[in-house]
Amino acid sequence: MATINRKINARIIATNIEMRFENKHLFSATKLVFEQNRVIHLQGDNGCGKTTLMKLLAGFIEPTAGTIQAQGFSAAPWWRSNSITGKAIYLHQHPYLFEGSVMYNLTYPLRFLSTDREILKDRTEQAIDKAQLRHLLTQAASSLSGGEKQRLAIARAWIIQPKLLMLDEPTSNMDKHSQHLVLQMIADLKQQGTGMLISSHQTCMLTKVCDHAWLVCDKTITSSNISANQDIAKAHIDVSTRLNVSIG
Ligand SMILES: Nc1ncnc2c1ncn2[C@@H]1O[C@H](COP(=O)(O)OP(=O)(O)OP(=O)(O)O)[C@@H](O)[C@H]1O
Numbered sequence: 226m227a228t229i230n231r232k233i234n235a236r237i238i239a240t241n242i243e244m245r246f247e248n249k250h251l252f253s254a255t256k257l258v259f260e261q262n263r264v265i266h267l268q269g270d271n272g273c274g275k276t277t278l279m280k281l282l283a284g285f286i287e288p289t290a291g292t293i294q295a296q297g298f299s300a301a302p303w304w305r306s307n308s309i310t311g312k313a314i315y316l317h318q319h320p321y322l323f324e325g326s327v328m329y330n331l332t333y334p335l336r337f338l339s340t341d342r343e344i345l346k347d348r349t350e351q352a353i354d355k356a357q358l359r360h361l362l363t364q365a366a367s368s369l370s371g372g373e374k375q376r377l378a379i380a381r382a383w384i385i386q387p388k389l390l391m392l393d394e395p396t397s398n399m400d401k402h403s404q405h406l407v408l409q410m411i412a413d414l415k416q417q418g419t420g421m422l423i424s425s426h427q428t429c430m431l432t433k434v435c436d437h438a439w440l441v442c443d444k445t446i447t448s449s450n451i452s453a454n455q456d457i458a459k460a461h462i463d464v465s466t467r468l469n470v471s472i473g
Pocket residue numbers: 246251269270271272273274275276277278426
C-alpha cells in the first residue's frame with residue numbers, strides 16, 4: 226500500500242516549560258507552538274522574560290523544566306546532534322554583525338546555504354533595495370546607526386528566508402520610515418511562509434502582520450488568535466500606500 230508523505234510545517238513545540246533563574250520563577254507555559262505560516266506577537270512588560278523565551282526556542286539555553294522539540298526539519302547528518310539549536314534564527318535587538326562592510330555582512334552567511342546561487346544573488350539585490358542599504362554597501366557595518374544595523378540584520382534574514390525567525394524588539398531603534406521598510410520585509414516573509422515570533426512590550430506597527438499573540442503575564446504565557454481582519458493583504462496595502470511603492 227502506498228504511503229502518503231505529508232510535509233508538515235516546520236515547528237518548535239514547548240511543552241510544560243518552566244523557567245527559573247536560581248530562586249526567581251520567570252514564567253511557565255503549558256504548550257507553545259511556533260511554526261511556519263504563523264506570525265506571533267510576543268507581548269509582555271519589561272523584564273517578564275520575552276528575550277529568555279526566544280533564547281529557549283533558539284536552543285541557546287535550557288528550560289528549568291519541560292521539553293522543547295523541533296518537528297518538520299530535515300534530519301541532521303549523523304555527526305551532528307539533532308538538537309533544536311540553529312533551527313530558528315534569532316535576531317537580537319542589538320544584532321550581531323561581522324567585522325567588514327555592509328555587503329560582506331549581507332553575503333557572508335549565504336555560502337553555507339544550498340539554495341541556488343542565482344536565486345540568492347537576486348534576493349540579495351532585492352533586499353538591498355527593500356532595506357534601502359545601497360548607499361551604505363561599502364561602509365563598515367560597525368559604523369552604522371542602531372536602526373541601520375537592525376535594517377541590515379533583517380535584510381540578511383530576508384535573503385536567507387528561514388523557516389522560523391524570531392525578532393526581538395525589531396523596531397526599537399527605528400524611525401517611522403525604517404519601521405515601514407521592516408514591516409514590508411516582514412510582510413513579504415509572512416507571505417513566503419516564514420513563521421515569525423516578534424517581541425515588543427507594546428503594540429507597534431508590526432503587530433498588524435501578527436495572527437497570533439503570546440502574552441507573558443503573571444508568570445504565565447498564554448496563546449491566542451488575533452482577529453482575522455489584520456491580515457497580510459491589509460499590511461501590504463498599508464505599506465505600499467504609505468511608501469508609494471509596489472510590493473512584489
Ligand atoms: N542569565 C540570567 N541569570 C539571571 N537572571 C537573568 C538571566 N537572564 C535574564 N535574567 C533575568 O530574567 C528577567 C527577564 O529578562 P528578559 O531579558 O528575558 O526580559 P524581557 O521581557 O525580554 O525584557 P525587555 O522587555 O526589557 O527586553 C530579567 O529580570 C533578567 O534580569
